[in-house]
Amino acid sequence: MYNTIPELxxxxxxxxxxxxxxxxxxxxxxxxxxxxxGRFRINSKCYYAHRIALATIGLKSDVLMVLHDPLKCNNPxxxxxxxxxxxxxxxxxxxxxTVGNLQGSKNxxxxxxxxxxxxxxxxxxxxxxxxxxxxFNIGPCxxxxxxxxxTWKHVIGVATDAEVAEFLRTGTSVPFVLDFQI
Ligand SMILES: [Zn+2]
Numbered sequence: 001m002y003n004t005i006p007e008l009x010x011x012x013x014x015x016x017x018x019x020x021x022x023x024x025x026x027x028x029x030x031x032x033x034x035x036x037x038g039r040f041r042i043n044s045k046c047y048y049a050h051r052i053a054l055a056t057i058g059l060k061s062d063v064l065m066v067l068h069d070p071l072k073c074n075n076p077x078x079x080x081x082x083x084x085x086x087x088x089x090x091x092x093x094x095x096x097x098t099v100g101n102l103q104g105s106k107n108x109x110x111x112x113x114x115x116x117x118x119x120x121x122x123x124x125x126x127x128x129x130x131x132x133x134x135x136f137n138i139g140p141c142x143x144x145x146x147x148x149x150x151t152w153k154h155v156i157g158v159a160t161d162a163e164v165a166e167f168l169r170t171g172t173s174v175p176f177v178l179d180f181q182i
Contacts, residue, residue: 001063003045005055013056016040019049020079028073029080037076037154053079054086061086070098074111096172112136115173117152118159 008016019038021030031038031049038049050066064086068074072083087095096113112120116136123132124147129140136143145151159167167173 002051002061003047004062005047005051005060006042008042008052008055012042016049016052016056020053023080025080025082026072027080028075028078028083030075030077031079038079049079050084053081054084057081059086065089065092067092067095070095074099076111112138112142112146112152113173114152114155116167117146117155118157119164119167119173120146121157122159122161122164 019032019040021032023029039046040049040052041047042052048066051060054060054066059081065088066084067087068076068078069083069085073080075083078084120132120136120143123135124143129143129147132143133140142151159173163173
């Protein structure tokens with residue numbers, strides 16, 4: 001499912017952590033680039049930074065997703081291995097419910113999920129930025145940037161009508177496997 005991460009040399013590991021704002025053990029360590037889901041290149045192949053972060057402590061899998069531990073953080077830019085774990089898409093869905101319960105769904109602090117993006121792109125065909133922004137409790141500028149593929153450009157595709165109907169009914173998008181290799 002995922003590209004196998006090669007053995008990481010000390011040089012590669014050092015180069016990786018150079019891209020990270022390392023703080024205390026329990027703090028979020030943000031990937032320095034503006035992209036939420038940073039990528040890191042090894043031998044001309046790109047890997048998601050989260051996957052490399054776990055690999056630095058020996059946790060690798062070709063089939064499991066890398067998830068943020070919902071009890072520790074829900075920060076897409078965070079690559080602190082203490083805040084990450086390997087898991088299935090089912091666990092990802094459960095984590096999302098946990099995050100929802102912790103934060104209150106779609107509150108003003110809410111961050112978008114990857115699975116929201118294809119829905120936003122479809123809604124944008126028929127709905128104003130302001131209306132979509134209200135649905136997701138974010139600013140209209142953020143919607144505009146998503147539509148123009150300035151942000152979240154790693155999320156490809158547009159939702160189906162059925163997925164949008166489900167979102168409008170339940171107020172939540174169905175999480176999907178978002179991690180991929182290029
Ligand atoms: Zn974190």
